[in-house]
Amino acid sequence: MANVSVKNLVLNFGSVEVLRDLNIEIPSGEFLVLLGASGCGKSTLLNCIAGLLDITEGQIFIGDKNVTWSEPKDRDIGMVFQSYALYPQMTVEGNLSFGLKNAGLGKQDIEQRIARAAEILQIEPLLKRKPSALSGGQRQRVAIGRALVRDVDVFLFDEPLSNLDAKLRADLRVEIKRLHQTLKNTMIYVTHDQIEAMTLADRIAIMKQGIVQQLDTPYAIYNSPVNKYVAGFIGSPEMNFFDGKLAGAKADGFEVEGKKISLKGYDFADAPRQAGQGACLGVRPEQVVVGSAAKAMPVKAKATVELVEPMGADTLVWSNFAGKPFRFLMEGTAQIGIGDKLDIGFDPAKANLFDAETELRL
Amino acid sequence: MADATLNVGQLGEPSGTKPKRTFSRRNIILYGTLIVIAMYYLLPLYVMVVTSLKGMPEIRLGNIFAPPVEITFEPWAKAWATACTGLNCDGLSRGFWNSVQITIPSVIISIAIASVNGYALANWRFKGADVFFTILIFGAFIPYQVMLYPMVILLREMGIYGTLTGLVIVHTIFGMPILTLLFRNYFTSIPEELFKAARVDGAGFWSIYLKIMLPMSLPIFVVAMILQITGIWNDFLFGVVYTKPDIYPMTVQLNNIVNSVQGVKEYNVNMAATILTGLVPLTVYFISGKLFVRGIAAGAVKG
Ligand SMILES: Nc1ncnc2c1ncn2[C@@H]1O[C@H](COP(=O)(O)OP(=O)(O)OP(=O)(O)O)[C@@H](O)[C@H]1O
Ligand SMILES: [Mg+2]
Numbered sequence: 024m025a026n027v028s029v030k031n032l033v034l035n036f037g038s039v040e041v042l043r044d045l046n047i048e049i050p051s052g053e054f055l056v057l058l059g060a061s062g063c064g065k066s067t068l069l070n071c072i073a074g075l076l077d078i079t080e081g082q083i084f085i086g087d088k089n090v091t092w093s094e095p096k097d098r099d100i101g102m103v104f105q106s107y108a109l110y111p112q113m114t115v116e117g118n119l120s121f122g123l124k125n126a127g128l129g130k131q132d133i134e135q136r137i138a139r140a141a142e143i144l145q146i147e148p149l150l151k152r153k154p155s156a157l158s159g160g161q162r163q164r165v166a167i168g169r170a171l172v173r174d175v176d177v178f179l180f181d182e183p184l185s186n187l188d189a190k191l192r193a194d195l196r197v198e199i200k201r202l203h204q205t206l207k208n209t210m211i212y213v214t215h216d217q218i219e220a221m222t223l224a225d226r227i228a229i230m231k232q233g234i235v236q237q238l239d240t241p242y243a244i245y246n247s248p249v250n251k252y253v254a255g256f257i258g259s260p261e262m263n264f265f266d267g268k269l270a271g272a273k274a275d276g277f278e279v280e281g282k283k284i285s286l287k288g289y290d291f292a293d294a295p296r297q298a299g300q301g302a303c304l305g306v307r308p309e310q311v312v313v314g315s316a317a318k319a320m321p322v323k324a325k326a327t328v329e330l331v332e333p334m335g336a337d338t339l340v341w342s343n344f345a346g347k348p349f350r351f352l353m354e355g356t357a358q359i360g361i362g363d364k365l366d367i368g369f370d371p372a373k374a375n376l377f378d379a380e381t382e383l384r385l
Numbered sequence: 386m387a388d389a390t391l392n393v394g395q396l397g398e399p400s401g402t403k404p405k406r407t408f409s410r411r412n413i414i415l416y417g418t419l420i421v422i423a424m425y426y427l428l429p430l431y432v433m434v435v436t437s438l439k440g441m442p443e444i445r446l447g448n449i450f451a452p453p454v455e456i457t458f459e460p461w462a463k464a465w466a467t468a469c470t471g472l473n474c475d476g477l478s479r480g481f482w483n484s485v486q487i488t489i490p491s492v493i494i495s496i497a498i499a500s501v502n503g504y505a506l507a508n509w510r511f512k513g514a515d516v517f518f519t520i521l522i523f524g525a526f527i528p529y530q531v532m533l534y535p536m537v538i539l540l541r542e543m544g545i546y547g548t549l550t551g552l553v554i555v556h557t558i559f560g561m562p563i564l565t566l567l568f569r570n571y572f573t574s575i576p577e578e579l580f581k582a583a584r585v586d587g588a589g590f591w592s593i594y595l596k597i598m599l600p601m602s603l604p605i606f607v608v609a610m611i612l613q614i615t616g617i618w619n620d621f622l623f624g625v626v627y628t629k630p631d632i633y634p635m636t637v638q639l640n641n642i643v644n645s646v647q648g649v650k651e652y653n654v655n656m657a658a659t660i661l662t663g664l665v666p667l668t669v670y671f672i673s674g675k676l677f678v679r680g681i682a683a684g685a686v687k688g
Contacts, residue, residue: 075581096587108578112600121596122586169586 025086025099025176025209026051027072032081034064034071034233041067042233045081049211054203056220057213059230060256065213068230069179072211073102086176096125098177101170105182107162109154115165116150122173140171143202160191167202180212184219196222217259221245229253247290247375251382254305254375260339262305263349266379274298277376280345284322288372292384301379304371308339311351311369320368326351328363340365437461437656444652460653464661468654470641471630477658480638484618484665486549487634491556492613496606499561503568504594508580518569525562532559533626540627547629555627556617564609571605572598607673615666635662 027049034042041064049055057065070076072083074095082091090098109118116137123133141147144164154162163183170178183199184192200223203210214220220227221241228238229252237249248254254262267279274296277284284304296302317323326349330341337352340359351367353359376385406412432449437460439453466476473479505511506518536555537546545551575598583593624634633641639662643655 070581073581073585075584095585100585102582102585104578104582106576106578108576108582110579110583110597121583121588125587125592169582173586 026084027177027209027211028084029068029072030082030084032068032071032083033079034067034076035079040233042071045233045235047228047235047238049209051086051209052207054210054212054223054225056224056227057211057230058215058217058220058227058256061215063230064233065215065230066181067233069102069181069211069213072098072177073100073179074098096122099175100177100179101173101175102179103163103166103170103181103183105185107154107159107166107186109162109165109169111154114151114153115146115157115168118154118165119150119168119172122169126173136172136174140168143171143205144168144198159187160195163187163195167199171202171206176209178208178210180210182213182215185214185216192216192219199223217257221257229256246373247384249384251303251305251377254377258307258309260308260350260352262307262375263344263347263351265304265306265345265347267302267304267345268379269296269298269300269302269385271298274300277302277304277371279304282345284371286371286374286376287321288370289374289376290372291376294378294383294385296378296385302385303377303379303382305375305377306369307373308351309337310373311367313340313351313353313357313365313367315366317366317368320370322371323366323368326365326367328359328361328365331359331361342367433656433660437653437660439653441649441651441653460651461657461661463651464642464654464658468642468658469645470633470638473630477635477638477642477661480633480635481661483549483628483632483638484635487552487556487624488614488617488665491553491560491617492610494553495557495560495564495613496609498557499564499609500568500599500602500606501594502561502565503570504572504598505590506565506569507572507575508577508593508598509590521562521565525566529559529622533622537626546627547632549628549632552623552627552634555623556620559623560613560616564613567609567612568602568605571602575601611669611673614669618665 027047029045029047032042032045033040045068047055057068059065067076071078072085074090074093074097078091082089084090085098085100095102109115110121113121119137119140120133123136128136137150138147141150144167146161146164146168149157149161149165154165157165163186166183180199184195187195196219199212203223212219212223224241226239227241227244229236229244231252237244237253244253244257248257251264255264265277265279267277270276270278270283275286275289275291277286312320324344326340326342326344328340328342329348332339332341333355336355338355338357338359339350340353341348341350342365343349359365377383378385435452436444436449438456438458440455440457440459443454464476465478467474468476502521506514540546540551540554543551545554579597580593583597588596618634619636620634621636621640624637628634628637639658642658
C-alpha cells in the first residue's frame with residue numbers, strides 16, 4: 024500500500040511537449056483511471072510513474088519516497104501492458120518467476136507466491152504452458168499475475184483489456200475490480216473505454232493534450248463536468264450542445280434561436296455571469312423524457328423523429344431542436360417511426376451550462 | 386431454349402478449386418526461364434566437377450563437357466595434400482586449417498560484439514547513440530582500400546601484424562557496421578513493451594540481453610553467421626595483406642596453386658582445389674538455407 028504523487032511533471036520528446044506541469048495526488052489504495060483521447064499522454068504518464076521514461080522536470084513520489092531517479096524495479100510497482108508482453112520463450116511459470124529470481128528470492132518463497140497468484144487468477148492448469156498456447160484472456164491474466172507475484176504496492180495498467188473481445192473484456196473488468204477489493208493496492212489504470220472507467224474507478228482523471236481536465240469521482244465527472252470537453256467526452260451517446268446566450272435580469276435563463284429556456288433549479292457555479300453572455304447548454308440524451316411525462320418537465324417541446332437507432336435496451340432517436348440535431352433516448356420497446364411527432368421535455372436543473380469562450384462550467 | 390441456357394449455366398457454374406492448366410503459356414515461360422537461369426549457374430560447376438575427375442591426357446583432348454572416361458581422384462588428393470605453393474608442398478590442407486583458425490574466432494567475436502551493439506542501440510537509447518549509429522553506418526560505406534594501409538600501421542604498432550590474431554581483429558572490425566545494423570534492425574522489431582516488462586521485473590542490461598532477447602533471436606543469429614562465415618572464408622584481400630605465407634588462408638593459397646608459373650597447368654588439380662575451397666560456404670548454405678530465408682524475412686531487412 025502506498026500513495027503516489029506526481030508533482031509538476033513535465034515531459035518533452037525533443038521539442039514535442041507531451042505532459043505539461045502535471046499534478047496528481049493518489050491516496051493509498053485508490054483505483055485511479057486515466058481517461059482521454061488517443062495521443063493525450065496517458066501511456067506516457069504511466070511510463071513516467073514506472074520509471075521507464077526519463078522525465079524532463081518535476082518529481083514523483085511513491086509511498087512518500089522520492090523515486091524520481093529510481094530504477095523501475097526499485098519503485099515497488101508492477102505493470103500490465105496492452106500487448107501482454109509475456110516472455111515468449113518462457114512458460115507461464117517462468118514468466119511469473121522471472122521478476123522474483125531477479126530480486127534474489129528463495130526457491131520456496133517463489134513457489135509459494137506463484138501458487139497463490141495462480142490461485143487468485145485461476146491459471147493453475149496453465150503454469151507449464153508457453154504464452155503462445157494461451158488465449159488472449161489467459162495471457163492477460165498471466166500478465167496481471169506477473170505483477171501480482173511481486174507483491175508490489177502500486178499496479179499500473181496500460182489498456183490491459185483493449186485487445187480482448189467485448190464479452191471477455193466485461194468478465195475481466197469484474198475480475199480486476201474484485202482483485203482491487205481483495206488486495207486493496209493502489210491501482211492506476213489507463214483506458215479509453217468510458218464504461219471501464221466509470222465502473223472501475225474510485226476517481227477518474229480526464230486528460231487532454233497532456234493536461235488533466237478534471238480529476239474526480241465518476242459521479243461528479245458524469246453529473247457536473249467542469250468544462251465542455253469533459254462533458255462531451257463522458258457519456259454515450261454524446262451530450263447535445265446548444266450555443267446561445269444567457270438571458271434574464273439575473274442571467275439565470277438561456278436563449279437559443281429566439282427560444283427562451285428557464286434555468287430554474289440549475290446549480291450555478293461560482294463563475295461571474297451577465298445577461299447576453301455567450302453560453303452553451305448541454306443536455307444528455309438520457310435526461311430527456313418523452314410522452315406524457317414530458318408535460319411535467321420545466322422545458323417542453325415537440326420533436327419530429329428523423330432517424331431511429333435501436334440499441335436493444337434503448338432506442339436512440341434523432342430529431343431537431345432549435346435548429347440543431349437533437350438526440351434522445353427512449354425505451355427499447357418504444358414503437359416509433361420516422362416522421363412521428365413526440366412530446367419531449369427535460370429538467371434544466373440537471374443540464375450543464377458552459378461559457379461559450381472559456382468552455383468552463385457556469 | 387430456356388432449358389438449354391439453364392443447363393449451360395449449371396455446367397459452367399464455378400465451384401470449388403479453380404482449375405489451372407499445367408501447360409499454360411504462362412507456366413511454360415516461367416519454368417523455361419527458371420531452367421535456363423539454373424543451367425547458366427550450374428554449367429560451370431558441372432565442368433569443374435567433371436574436369437577434376439579426369440586425368441591430364443583426357444583433358445588435353447579438349448572436350449570440356451564430356452564426362453570422364455576413367456574416373457580418378459588423384460587430382461583431389463594432390464590438391465589437398467601435395468600441391469606446391471611457393472616453398473611448401475603440402476597442398477591446400479595447410480590453408481584450410483589456417484582459414485578455420487581465422488574464421489571461427491572472427492565469426493564468434495564479431496557476432497558477439499555486434500549483437501550487443503545492436504541491442505544497446507535498439508533498446509537503451511543512451512547518450513550519443515545517434516552519433517554512434519551514424520558513424521557506424523558511415524563506416525559501412527567507406528571503401529576497404531582506404532583503410533588498408535592505416536590498418537597495417539595500427540597492427541604493426543600493436544605488434545600483431547602478420548599474425549592470425551591480427552587478421553581476426555581486422556575481420557571483426559570490418560564486419561561490425563553491417564552486422565550491428567542487422568542486429569539493431571532486428572531488435573527494434575521486437576515489441577518495446579517486452580523490454581519494458583523485463584525492466585519492471587528488475588532485469589538489467591545483460592540479463593535482458595541474455596534471457597529475453599537472445600532466445601528470441603535465433604533467426605538473425607543464423608543470418609549473421611552465414612554472412613560472416615562465407616564473407617570471411619571467401620576473403621582474399623585481407624588475407625594477402627595482413628598475413629604471411631605460412632598462415633595464408635585457403636583462398637590465397639588456392640590463388641597461388643592455380644597461378645603458379647612453373648611446370649604444366651594441371652587443370653584437374655586446379656578444379657579440385659577450387660571446389661575444395663568453395664565447399665565450406667556451400668555446405669553452410671545447404672544446411673541453413675531455410676533458416677536464412679526465415680531470418681531475412683523476420684525483420685533483417687526492415688528498418
Ligand atoms: N518516443 C516518442 N517520441 C516522440 N513523441 C512521442 C513518443 N512517444 C509518444 N509520443 C507522442 O506523445 C503523445 C502521447 O503519447 P501516448 O502514447 O502517451 O498517448 P496515449 O494517451 O497513451 O494514447 P493511446 O490511447 O493511443 O495509447 C503522442 O502525441 C505521441 O505522438
Ligand atoms: Mg497508450
